[in-house]
Amino acid sequence: MTYTLYRHVEEQAAYLTQAIDSILAGAGSLLPELLLAIFFLLLVTLDLFKSKTIKRLLPWVALTGLFSVLVLLVLDRHLAEVQFLNLLRSDGIARYAGILFSLTGIFTILLSLQNPKIEKRKQGEGRGEYYALILMLVLGLNLMAKSVNLLMVFLAIEVVSIASYILTLTLKEEKRAVEAGLKYVLYGTLSAGVMLYGMSFFYGLTGSLDYTLVSFWRSLLDASPLMVTVAAILVFAGFLFKISAAPFHFWTPDVYQGAPMPIVALFSTGPKMAGIIVILRFVAAFADPTIANAFSDVQLFLGIAALVTLAVGNFTALWQRTPRRLMAFSSVSHAGFLLMALLAFGSDYTVSVLFYMTVLLFMNFGMFLFLQMAEDNWQVRTLEDFQGMGPRIPFAGIMALLFLLSLTGLPPLAGFMGKLLVFSNVWEAYTATGQTLLLVLLVVGILLTGVALFYYIKIPYYLFLKRNQTDENLVISLSNKLLLVFFALPLLVFFFKPDLLLHWIEKLLA
């Protein structure tokens, strides 16, 4: 009796040491996340002090944290190709995504520093919490990009979501913010629940949550196709919610309307990029034609989601009257483009997707910085408020023009390159598979660029074509000017020399 117990304990101990060993072996790959967690705790602790100097230092502490993670990711090659248990994989994609997320966090803080509403609030009121939550959100994004296990995906998404809910409510004295926050929480929890439900189906069908395993998909092949499709749709509902793709985009305009501008910029890039990477990992199995053929329903569903997202995003944007809502639907349409790219099975689209996301990061932050300046300094609330502003802010106006043209996808800006790469992949996939869906996506995607011009051009239209009484110049702070240039410059560089970035991404992925 005692002997068997002893045997049992010994077995357990052996298992435990094994588990601890593998945790320790993989822990090194989690260095960026650990660093983020440490800085998060540091910020929360520092926030307890009443000293004004410390309060003033908080954003810079957060910046230091993000920056050190960025440097770590850019320099350290050893992070790649390590697996943490069967939950997180630190490969080239995760590393590049981590770099993008660190940049997202840094940009968000830079924008927040320029935002009088956030910076000039009564001292000590949730300042530390704001910056700490940004770090937590970035941490969640990193986990999302690394997850190879459905449960881990769920946890990571929840980390991001919870941080997002609170960040939306940063300016809780504004009625709009409260409305946005409430809507976001309601939609968010619902979609999380639905996603979890779908995941439980998957677990039931396959007995595994590791969707990168071939065995996961093999056992799905034996399951009832209806069940698989239902489960996939439920899970994708959660994913699509995160990237604000139709038909799960309804929260987008309201949240964009209510959240502080830096947070809107963050939402339009960070979670979207992470969500796309989650989907990218999920559908990677479809590169295998036998699996792809078996799950053509899922592909069709994704294809239709991409089409609907593109259509809803672009056409609804046409009727918007405020720049925030316009950008909300623009962000929906970009989700559509990214989804479309993910469907180009058979072509090597990862590089293109990462390139597109990089460009999206710069142009969205640039545009939101411009909108933040317009809103806070010049009281612009609707598109009409831009009337005749162009000659008064020539520099910022031209920068805004660059961002908008890049968002439309016109040369000579990087947005065009991103679209060109995506379209090329879709064309290649169409050549290889002959699926009509891909051709439809390609044609719709390209033609909607024409529609996109129609709404993006509205801002320059009011800025430059409409006339105003006064021509008196408005002052723009130097830091804002520099930031605008900082966001605009890569758009030109990545158009004229996209290979610089493409080669680098390739090297990371190799």
Add this chain to the structure above:
Amino acid sequence: MNYTLSSLIFLPLLAALVVLLLPTRMQQGIKAVTLGGTILQLAVAVWLYLSFDGASMANGQTGYQLVEKLDWIGFSLGNLGRFQIEYFVGVDGVSIGMVLLTGIVGVIGVISSWTITKNVKGYFLLYLLLMTSVMGCFLALDFFLFYLFFEFMLLPMYFLIGIWGGPKREYAALKFFIYTLIGSLFILVVMIGLYTSVIDPEATAQQMGLLGQDVPASLDLIRQVQQMLQQGTIAEADMVRTFSIPAMMEPANFIPGSLLHVFSGVTLFDLPLRFVAFLLVLAGFLIKVPSVPVHTWLPDAHVEAPTPISVLLAAILLKVGGYGLIRIVYPVFPDAGAYFSTFVGGLGVLSIIYGALCALAMNDLKKLIAYSSVSHMGFVLLGLASLTNEGVNGAIYMMFSHGLISAMLFLVVGVIYDRAHDRMILNFRGLARRMPAYTAFVVVAFFASLGLPGFSGFIAELLVLLGSFSAPESTGMLPRWMAVVAVIGLLLSAAYYLWALQRMFFGKYWIFPELREKAIISDLTKREYLMLVPLAILALVFGIFPHLLLDKTGMSVTGFTELVLRNGQEQLNILQAILHK
């Protein structure tokens, strides 16, 4: 390497940089820099034109002169091999006339813009950007580079019309932008299809290790690579895909199995995919030409644009459409070009007649001229569709001649508008009495445009008609009635010009009472002479000595028609199976 062509393209951009650095209040300085930049560009263009060797052209595929070829963007996309975008410019008989025209009209446009007072710096900056992109369009031999310049034309134009235009300028600018953008999106689809289908044999040879770096490939080696490609013995990873237009012109460079390969057998709406692609690019360029029924943006844009911008629009921007058809659409899709020749020719004839009828109905002089542009650009389509040497030469001649004459026409409209702030035909009568010199130039411009012998327009129309008459025998394109109907267009153009002349300029002097207050009806100023005299002389010179241009274009056009007819016939034979299924 010779950098003449790059200097042609980037001189205006350089001038734009100088303008950017000048303080806003130095208006004269800004104008002077712009004028200097465009004059330099003209000087280089004239030098290029004079030194261009029109006889050296072997065929349409090689024989570009002053070629500059630099690696620009190159990246590999996983298993798809390498993609290559080059800075690849060159000039041949098709583009040489357009380059000269751009130089001339560029200078005239600056002189015409001298009276601009509102936001001078912005205006001339955009003007110079526009000049760079138009010139780039005419010289680019890489599709991507071409597309870049092609799209970049839209933006300056949008603002030039939208900010400095007339009362409905916002509407007209947006309409122009959307129309042409939709057109260029059609072109983009096909561009993507083409570059994923076509390899650069030389670069592929290098990638395969058959050829050292920086060694020019021999013709034999290129043939060998093309053969290997068609036999499928080149690995995917070794294929270097390219945007080069000359490479796209050779059917042997298409990757077997790619959708636009002749043998692909892919159909869409019961047409071979190549034909669908042809129709898409055709539509893209037809919007720019513009041809009926996608011409509706043109009258709006012209009416609202300020005079110098109307001049640029009519004289050079429209030419990009016709030029694109000759440079890209027909050589790359010769089979479809031959197959659809009646359709294209028919659109040409439709434009000629419909444009002329609309012109006849217009009360606004500027609208009349805008529609006359539609009508004249119809001749370009007709000549091109005939695929005869005369017809294509005529099409190019028509673009050149229309560039000179339409510039003049829009300038003379500008003259009356500057004085009376009105240009309705019925509001004026007997202007000849008050403005004799002006009337003389109007008569010259109108007669040159309606094709009076002795002016360049006559040569162009004659060549096009000769080509389209002889096409049924010589190339088997176009039914004969098209040439006959096109002649009616000539008659109509005589009608609307002469009628306008009679109503506005002859008879007793009278202007609409409400205009009398503000109108100062005086004859031409020195600045206006400076613009009109050179254009009138050029229209005359090119009308009397057509060989000046034809000597330059002739060999290239022969190469073009031979290539299109030969490849077109071969590929059509292959596609017959699909077409008659």
